[in-house]
Amino acid sequence: MRSVTILGATGSVGTSTLDLVEREPDRFRIEALTAYSDVDGLAAAAKRTNAAVAVIGDADRFGALKAALAGSGVEAAAGPDAIVEAARRGADWTMAAIVGLAGLEPVMAALSCGKAVALANKESLVSAGAIMIRAAEDAGARLLPVDSEHNAVFQCYEPAPGRVSRIILTASGGPFRTWTQDAMRGVTPAQAVKHPNWSMGAKISVDSATMMNKGLELIEAHHLFPVGADKLEVIVHPQSVVHSMVEYIDGSVLAQLGDADMRIPIAHALAWPDRMQTPCARLDLARIAKLDFEAPDEERFPALALARAALSTGGARPAILNAANETAVAAFLAGRIGFLDIAAIVAEVLAQYEPDAPQTLAEVVAIDAEARHKAASVVRRIAA
Numbered sequence: 001m002r003s004v005t006i007l008g009a010t011g012s013v014g015t016s017t018l019d020l021v022e023r024e025p026d027r028f029r030i031e032a033l034t035a036y037s038d039v040d041g042l043a044a045a046a047k048r049t050n051a052a053v054a055v056i057g058d059a060d061r062f063g064a065l066k067a068a069l070a071g072s073g074v075e076a077a078a079g080p081d082a083i084v085e086a087a088r089r090g091a092d093w094t095m096a097a098i099v100g101l102a103g104l105e106p107v108m109a110a111l112s113c114g115k116a117v118a119l120a121n122k123e124s125l126v127s128a129g130a131i132m133i134r135a136a137e138d139a140g141a142r143l144l145p146v147d148s149e150h151n152a153v154f155q156c157y158e159p160a161p162g163r164v165s166r167i168i169l170t171a172s173g174g175p176f177r178t179w180t181q182d183a184m185r186g187v188t189p190a191q192a193v194k195h196p197n198w199s200m201g202a203k204i205s206v207d208s209a210t211m212m213n214k215g216l217e218l219i220e221a222h223h224l225f226p227v228g229a230d231k232l233e234v235i236v237h238p239q240s241v242v243h244s245m246v247e248y249i250d251g252s253v254l255a256q257l258g259d260a261d262m263r264i265p266i267a268h269a270l271a272w273p274d275r276m277q278t279p280c281a282r283l284d285l286a287r288i289a290k291l292d293f294e295a296p297d298e299e300r301f302p303a304l305a306l307a308r309a310a311l312s313t314g315g316a317r318p319a320i321l322n323a324a325n326e327t328a329v330a331a332f333l334a335g336r337i338g339f340l341d342i343a344a345i346v347a348e349v350l351a352q353y354e355p356d357a358p359q360t361l362a363e364v365v366a367i368d369a370e371a372r373h374k375a376a377s378v379v380r381r382i383a384a
Contacts, residue, residue, distance in 0.1 A: 001026070001027065001028065001029050002027065002028050002029070002092045002093055003028075003029050003030075003031045003091040003092045003093070004017075004021055004028050004029065004030055004031060004091055004092070004093050004094070004095070004270075005030075005031045005032040005033070005034075005086060005087065005089060005091035005093075005094040005095070005110070006018065006030070006032075006033050006034070006094075006095045006097065007034050007083065007086070007087060007094065007095060007096050007097060007098050007103065007106050007107075007110070008034065008035065008036075008095070008096075008097035008098040008099065008103070008120075008121075009033040009034060009035055009041075009042060009045055009097075010035040010038040010041035010042055010045070011035075011097055011099065011201055012200055012201050012262065013095065013097040013120045013146065013262060013266065014033075014035075014095065014097045015041075015045075016262050016263045016266055017095045017097070017266050017270065018045055018049070019263065020263055020266060020267050020270055020276070020278065021049065021270070022048065022049060023277075023279070024276065027276075028270075030046075030049040030050065030051040030052070031051070031052050031053070031089055031091040032051060032052060032053045032054070032055065032086040032087075032089055032091065033045055033046050033049070033051045033053075033054050033055070034054070034055040034056075034057065034083045034086050034098070034106075035055075035056060035057065036056070036057035036058055036098075036102075037056065037057065037058045037061060039056055039061050039064045039065050039068055040068065042054050042056060042065065043065060043068035043069050043072075043074075046069060046072070046074045047069065047072045047074060050073070050074070051074050052074070052075060052089075053074065053075040053076075053077060053086060053089070054069060054074050054075070054076055054077070055076075055077045055078065055079075055082045055083050055085075055086045056076075056077075056078045057078070057079065057080060057083055057102075058078070059078045059079040061078065062076065062077075062078030062079075065078065080102075080105075083098075083106050084105050084106050084109045085109075086106075087106040087107070087109035087110040088109045088110070088112065088113060089113075090113040090115065091110075091113075091115065092115055092116065093115065093116045093117075093118065093270065094110040094113075094115065094116070094117045094118065095118045095120065095146070095266075095270075096110060096117055096118065096119050096120060096121045096124070097120040097121060097146075098121055099121065099123070099201060099203055099204070100121075100123050100203070100326055101123050101124065101127055101322065101323065101326070101364075101365075101368050103121035103123065103124050104121075104123075104124040104127065104128055104361070104364065104365075105361070107119070107121060107124050107132065108131075108132065108135055108361060110141075111132065111135045111136050111139055111141040111143075112135065112139050112141075113139065113141065114139040114140040114141050115141060115142075116141070116142045116144055116269075116272070117136070117141055117142070117143055117144065118144045118145075118146045118266070118269040118270065119143055119144065119145055119146055119147075120146040120147065120266075122147060122213075122216050122217065122220050123216070123322050123326070125219070125220045125223055125224070126216050126219045126220060126318050126319070126321070126322045127318060127319035127322050127323070127364055127367075127368060128319070128358065128361065128364045129219065129220070129222070129223035129318070130223070131358070131359075131360070131361060131364065132223070133223050143224065144269040144272055145220075145224055145265075145269070146262075146265050146266055146269050147217060147220070147265070148243045148244075148260075148262065148264075148265045149169045149170060149217055149221075149243055149244045150217065150220060150221060150224055150225075150244070151243070151256075151265035151268055151269065152170075152242075152243035152244035152245075152255070152256035152265070153167055153169075153221065153224075153225055153244045153246055153256075154224075154268075155256045155268065156244070156245070156246040156254035156255065156256055157225055157246055158246075158248070159225075162249070163248050163249060164225075164227045164231065164246060164247070164248060164249070165231065165247050165248060165249045166231050166232075166233055166245075166246070166247040167221060167225055167227060167231060167232050167233070167244070167245075167246055167247075168233045168234070168235055168244060168245040168246070168247065168253075169214060169217055169218065169221060169232070169233070169234050169235075169244050170234075170235055170236075170237040170240070170242050170243060170244055170245070170293075171211065171213075171214040171234055171235070171236050171237065171296060172195070172196060172197050172208065172236070172237065172238055172240045173211075173236040173237075173238055173294075173296075174195065174196070174208045174209040174210070174211060175191065175192065175194055175195060175196055175209055176192075176209055177236065177238060179300075180300070181299075181300050181340065184300070184339055184340055185338060185339070185340055186338075186339075187209070187338075187339035189202075189206075189332060189333050189335065192205065192206045192209040192332070192339060193205040193206060193209075195208055195209075196238075197239075197240040197260040202333055203326070203329055203330075203333075206329045206332060206333065206342070207325070207329065209339070210301060210303045210339070210342050210343060211296065211301035211303050211304045212303035212304070212306075212307060212325050212342070212343070212346075214234050214296070214304055214307075215303055215304045215305075215306065215307020215308060215310075215321075216307060216321075216322065216325075218232050218234065218307055218308060218311055219307060219310065219311045219318050222311055229311050229312060232311075234296050234304065235293050235294070235295065235296070236293065236294045236295065236296050237291065237292065237293050238292055239288060239291055239292065240260045241257050241258070241260075241283065241285075241288060241291055242255050242256070242257050242291060243255075243256050243257065243258060243265075244256060257283055258280070258283060259280050259281040259282070259283060261278075261280040261281065263278050263279070263280050264278060264280050267280075301343075302343045302347070303325070303342070303343040303346065306321060306343060306346055306347055306350065307321060309350075310350065314357065315354075315355075315356065315357035316354065316355045316356065316357055316358060316367050317350065317354070319358060319364055319367045319368055319371070320349060320350055320353055320354075320367065320371040321346060321350060322368070323349075323367070323368040323369075323371035323372045323375065324345060324346040324349035324350065324371050324372070324374070324375040325342065325346050326372070327345070327371075327372045327375035327376055327379065328341065328342040328343075328345040328346060328375060328379065329342060331345075331379040331383070336379060336382075336383040337379055337382050337383055341382055345375055345378045345379060345382070346375075348378050349371055349374045349375045349378065352374060353370065353371060353374055355367055355370075
C-alpha cells in the first residue's frame with residue numbers, strides 16, 4: 001500500500017487526487033492532508049480517508065479544525081511550519097498542489113525525504129528550478145510532473161542524449177484566443193476565470209487567459225526536460241485534446257492525447273510506473289472530428305514573450321517574472337487593475353530589477369519579496 005500526502009488538498013488538483021485515491025482504498029493510504037483556510041473541506045476529507053494528520057495553514061483556524069476532527073482519531077495541526085512538517089513525514093508519494101511560491105518550502109521538504117513528489121505547483125519550479133532539481137537529485141527523489149502538458153511530455157519522452165529535436169507544449173489559447181487587444185481591455189475577472197476546456201482555480205485560469213501559464217510552463221519544461229531552451233516550443237490547440245508532443249531527430253512525433261480532465265495526468269503520476277483505472281471520459285476522435293493548431297500571437301499575449309525572454313536570460317528573471325505576475329493577477333482579481341495591465345506590470349518590474357541568480361532558498365524568497373514589493377508599487381500607481 002502506497003502512503004500519500006496531499007499538500008493543497010481542498011483545491012481543484014487536491015480534490016481530484018482525493019477522488020482517485022478514494023476509489024482504490026486497498027492501494028493507497030492517506031498520511032497527511034493540508035489546506036490553507038478551508039477547515040470544513042479539510043476536516044471532511046481527513047475523516048473520510050482516515051488521514052494520520054490534517055494541517056490548516058491559517059494558524060487562527062486551528063481551534064475550528066481541532067473541533068471538526070474531535071473524536072475522529074485524526075491529528076490536527078496548524079501554521080506554515082506544520083505544513084512543512086507534514087511534507088517531511090516521508091509519504092511514499094506527495095502531491096504538491098499548493099498554489100504560488102507558498103508551496104516552495106513544503107515541496108523542498110517533501111523532496112528531502114527521497115520519495116516521489118508529484119508537482120502541480122509550477123511557481124516553485126519556475127522561481128527555484130535549479131535549486132529544486134539539485135535537491136531532488138541529492139536526495140534521490142523522483143519529480144513527477146502533473147501539469148497536463150508536462151505529464152504528456154513525460155509519457156512521450158526518451159531521455160537519451162541527442163534524440164529529441166523539439167518539445168512542443170500545446171496551449172488552448174484561453175477564453176480570449178480570438179479577441180482583439182482593444183476588446184481585452186474590458187475583460188472582467190468573471191470572464192477571465194471561465195476557461196473554455198478546463199476546470200481550474202482562479203489564479204491559474206487568469207494565467208491561462210493571459211497565456212502567462214504557458215510561459216511558466218516553458219520555464220518548467222526547461223528544468224524537467226533538459227534539452228535546451230531553443231528546443232522548447234508552444235503551439236495553440238483550442239480543443240485541448242493533444243496535451244503536448246515530443247519530436248525526435250528521425251522526424252517521429254509522439255503525442256499524448258486524452259480528455260480535458262486533470263484526473264488523467266494525476267492518475268498517471270499517482271500510479272507511476274504502473275497505470276490505474278479512472279472514471280474519465282474516453283476520447284472519441286470521430287465525434288471531435290478535427291484538431292486545430294495555430295501559432296501563438298505574442299503581440300496580443302505579451303506575457304508569453306516575457307516568459308520566453310526570462311527563460312533565455314535566466315538568473316533571477318524567472319523568479320521576478322513569477323512574483324510580479326502573482327501580484328498583478330491578485331490585483332486584477334480584486335478589481336484594482338485591468339486585464340492588460342497584468343503583463344504590463346510584469347514587464348515594468350522586470351525592467352527595473354535584476355539581482356544575481358539565487359543560490360539558496362532564502363535568496364529565492366528575498367528576490368520574490370522584493371519583486372512583489374515593486375509590483376505592488378506599480379499596482380498602486382495604476383489603481384490610483
